Amino acid sequence: MSFRFSRNELASPPSSSAEHDRARSVSIGTLAAAFCVGGVVALIALSTARTARAQTGAGPADGAPLMRAPLQVVAPVDLKRYAGLWHEQARLPNRFEKKCVGPVTAEYTPQEDGTVQVVNRCGLADGQFDEVAGSARVVPVAGQPGAGRLEVRFAPAWLSWLPAVWGDYWILKLDRDYQVALVGAPNRDYLWVLSRTPKLDEATLREQLEYARSLGFDVDKVVRTGETVTTAR
Structure with a gap:
């Protein structure tokens, strides 16, 4: 940028210079006013758009996940009646049972300390059986004494203080005779x-399975026990 003045500018009379300054001030003022008005209009438009979007409600197109109702468990559940041997009939594929191709059973035995001993057993492709023992504990639910909400651990007992070693075991459906159970x-x-x-x-x-579908489970991925499973979580 140059700070030199041209000869014509130096020769201009004071009155012309003053008029030039006034004209320049008017132009600047006009631009500033236009800028302010434009800013106000833009803010009003933005506010209107936000209000309309809020009233419309978010959907999948807005990147908002679809919300599902929280699962409810059976209450009350008599763990003494629930104890004993259960045969798995179907399941969603999981990494714990990826080698299970034959019969699968779970046996529950109440303990004196209020926990439940869990022994899972499944048939392998070579005809052998795999067995693992663990422990389950009741998770209290406010306002629902004896609710069928448990946590199961198959890690060593000395790791039981770690929340990560406990898995959710929720009894979602149970007949009156304790003969059929849906767990998730x-x-x-x-x-x-x-x-x-x-x-x-x-x-x-x-x-x-249809009841599980009504709860939001992807029943189409369920496999019958004994079928070969190639995918697992």
Whole structure:
């Protein structure tokens, strides 16, 4: 930028210079006023758009996840009646049972300290059986004494203080005779249909799965126990 003045500018009379300054001030004032008015109009438009969007409600197109109702558990559940041997009939694929291709059972035994001993057993491809023992504990639910909400741990007992070693075990459906149970997790990634009998009739199994579907579980991914599973979480 140059600070030199041209000869014509130096020769201009004072009155011309004053008029030039006034004209320049008017122009600047006009531009400033226009800028302010434009800013106000833009703010009004932005505010109107935000209000309209808020009233419309967010959907999948807005990047907002679809909300599902929280799962409810059976209450009350008599753990002494629930104890004993259960046969798995169907499940959502999971990493814990990726090698299970044969019968799967779970046996629950109440302990004196209020916990429940858990022993899971499943058939492998070579005809052998895999067995793992763990422990379950009741999770209190406010206003629902004896609610069927438990946590299961298969890690060593000395790691039981770690929240990460406990998995959710929610009893979502249970018949009055304690013969058929639907068990899942609140994130809907895990689901099991259990029965006292080794083979549950097809109509009852479908009823359990349709109920699970109504709760938001991806029943289309469910496998029947004994089928080969190639995918797992």
